[in-house]
Amino acid sequence: MSPDTQSHQNQSRDDQTSASSTPAPVLELRGIRKSFGDVAVLRGIDLTLHAHEVIVVIGASGSGKSTLLKTANLLESIDDGQILLQGADISDPRIDVDRTRSRIGVVFQQFNLFPHLTVLANVTLAARKVHGVAKPAAETEARRLLERVGLGSFASSYPDRLSGGQQQRVAIVRAIATNPELLLLDEVTSALDPLLVGEVLDLVTELKEQGSTILMTTHEMSFARKVADRIVFLHLGEVVEEGPPAELLDSPRHPALKEFLSRVSH
Amino acid sequence: MTAGDGAAVVAAPPSQIEVERRLYRSRRGRQSILVSIVSTVVVVALVWVGVVNTPGWATVQQSFFDPGVAVDTFPSILQGLWLNVRILFFASIGVAIFATLLAVIRGLRSPVFFPLRVVATGYTDLFRGLPLIIVLYLVGYGIPGLGIFPRLPAEVWGTVAIIVTYSSYVAEVLRAGMEAVHPSQRLAARSLGLSHAQTLRLVVLPQGLRKVTPALMNDFVSMQKDVGLVSILGAVDAVRAANIAQAETFNFTPYFVAGLLFVLISLPLIRLTDGLARRQQRREQIGGAV
Numbered sequence A: 001m002s003p004d005t006q007s008h009q010n011q012s013r014d015d016q017t018s019a020s021s022t023p024a025p026v027l028e029l030r031g032i033r034k035s036f037g038d039v040a041v042l043r044g045i046d047l048t049l050h051a052h053e054v055i056v057v058i059g060a061s062g063s064g065k066s067t068l069l070k071t072a073n074l075l076e077s078i079d080d081g082q083i084l085l086q087g088a089d090i091s092d093p094r095i096d097v098d099r100t101r102s103r104i105g106v107v108f109q110q111f112n113l114f115p116h117l118t119v120l121a122n123v124t125l126a127a128r129k130v131h132g133v134a135k136p137a138a139e140t141e142a143r144r145l146l147e148r149v150g151l152g153s154f155a156s157s158y159p160d161r162l163s164g165g166q167q168q169r170v171a172i173v174r175a176i177a178t179n180p181e182l183l184l185l186d187e188v189t190s191a192l193d194p195l196l197v198g199e200v201l202d203l204v205t206e207l208k209e210q211g212s213t214i215l216m217t218t219h220e221m222s223f224a225r226k227v228a229d230r231i232v233f234l235h236l237g238e239v240v241e242e243g244p245p246a247e248l249l250d251s252p253r254h255p256a257l258k259e260f261l262s263r264v265s266h
Numbered sequence B: 001m002t003a004g005d006g007a008a009v010v011a012a013p014p015s016q017i018e019v020e021r022r023l024y025r026s027r028r029g030r031q032s033i034l035v036s037i038v039s040t041v042v043v044v045a046l047v048w049v050g051v052v053n054t055p056g057w058a059t060v061q062q063s064f065f066d067p068g069v070a071v072d073t074f075p076s077i078l079q080g081l082w083l084n085v086r087i088l089f090f091a092s093i094g095v096a097i098f099a100t101l102l103a104v105i106r107g108l109r110s111p112v113f114f115p116l117r118v119v120a121t122g123y124t125d126l127f128r129g130l131p132l133i134i135v136l137y138l139v140g141y142g143i144p145g146l147g148i149f150p151r152l153p154a155e156v157w158g159t160v161a162i163i164v165t166y167s168s169y170v171a172e173v174l175r176a177g178m179e180a181v182h183p184s185q186r187l188a189a190r191s192l193g194l195s196h197a198q199t200l201r202l203v204v205l206p207q208g209l210r211k212v213t214p215a216l217m218n219d220f221v222s223m224q225k226d227v228g229l230v231s232i233l234g235a236v237d238a239v240r241a242a243n244i245a246q247a248e249t250f251n252f253t254p255y256f257v258a259g260l261l262f263v264l265i266s267l268p269l270i271r272l273t274d275g276l277a278r279r280q281q282r283r284e285q286i287g288g289a290v
């Protein structure tokens, strides 16, 4: 397909959605393929995430969960397929990558806070430098968010003064500080002491209750059951099963999913 | 919501055992200070006696440590030192800008920048190998010889030569610092929507700088003394002023005075560098008692 017809199609898509007033899904992945060298990590992933929906991606280690989340944020290029954010094709090479990324909040497994910046500066960085929010306004909003997650007193501390759970909560606050349309959470608790997992999961639960749209991965099956609207099981680079948590976790059909669930505690 | 993490800690009075341990530690601390003072005094006294009793001491004392000559020549040498300080000031700014530019160019990964990267690499390789004194001669006599620049004082070309040379050292240090910043930091910055340039400026450079601060300070101290080399181009700095005074008085004390002044201006920075290096080491070894 030539680029011209492609963009024309997008145009008509947008027209359609505004006309019919059914909102486009927040995120739509169509036939995503990705290889590293000879290894095909993603072999045609289709996934649709609607507003206020939480989808949890599960799968064995190395099954491509992180890669999938990174492609959705354009931190990883794709070999084929299409990624639509609010109906617009963000896999089009002509889009502004930085603008697009600033619309999506990401939290990684490792709490990649910036060690040379205070908690407050970490949280306000994107608002100020990417969205052009004035410093006082950005800081007021950041303090309000930090207060809400019980970290108000750490605003002027450096990240190395915080526990792992606190750092991860700051990372989540940093990701939501600019009101992203979509939140990607990649194993946000897997680097944490078991005792600290709860406080981070509570925060994610609260974000869900407030209506955030979240695509996440986790190894905590009990949490996935609680928070997910849908669970997607990734196996050998494909979505082999998906459905509501109770259905998928309690009566898995695919043998690989059965085996996976028997190995992880849930 | 998550409970507040800022629980107040009430300080408890130390236990009997802790009080004894603290007493022992301060006693041992006083003892080691005493030992070090005594040993320093003994060593200095031995060296002093040894030097004073050498056969040529009387003449050396006269031609290198003549108080009268020192007092007489001090003002002109101090005035020369002021030139060194000014050169140092401008050279530092020049090096900071030029070295950062070189380091950033060498860190560019896109193939589009390949030619630029080659030029930057060649540049740093060349000027890290060239002795400063040769660069001084080439820049100080060569560039004015081209006849395309207006006549400028020797210290200007000296400053240029220092910038050109030191930028290559500092660029390498900076590049090492930037490479030591974990890739996940770039990823985190880009995921927030920061552009490549913003990521470099707001995340990678500040963290890289912190990692190599002691090395940079060392380069600065070394540059501080190397500004004395501009005297070979005829600029009347502290070294040149001492040289003139020596020719007038037939006494080497002016060199001693100039040397002392150089040490004095670099001393605060040397101490600061040591302190920073120690603090950084401590921070990196947090958690280990040994």
Ligand SMILES: Nc1ncnc2c1ncn2[C@@H]1O[C@H](COP(=O)(O)OP(=O)(O)O)[C@@H](O)[C@H]1O
Pocket: A036, A041, A059, A060, A061, A062, A063, A064, A065, A066, A067, A068
């Ligand atoms: N940058 C990369 N280069 C090469 N291989 C990679 C890269 N990133 C991921 N992989 C490989 O892709 C596969 C999927 O990785 P990942 O998406 O991290 O899996 P998961 O998050 O499900 O554990 C793994 O085999 C991993 O080794």
Ligand SMILES: [Mg+2]
Pocket: A065, A066, A067, A186, A187
């Ligand atoms: Mg992963």
